Amino acid sequence: ERAKDLDIDVIGVSFHVGSGCTDPETFVQAISDARCVFDMGVELGFCMYLLDIGGGF
Secondary structure (H helix, E strand, C coil), rough: HHHHHCCCCCEEEEECCCCCCCCCCHHHHHHHHHHHHHHHHHHCCCCCCCCECCCCC
């Protein structure tokens, strides 16, 4: 909501689970959390299209 108030165009989510992560479930949870943020962004009127999972991807 604050980004909207400041006229900032939010286009996506970026995260990095850590370079030592060996558990795929950690990525599943992070992507699921990102989806929730995308849904919130859409509700606020943002056109979100970028998901950056970090770590060289």
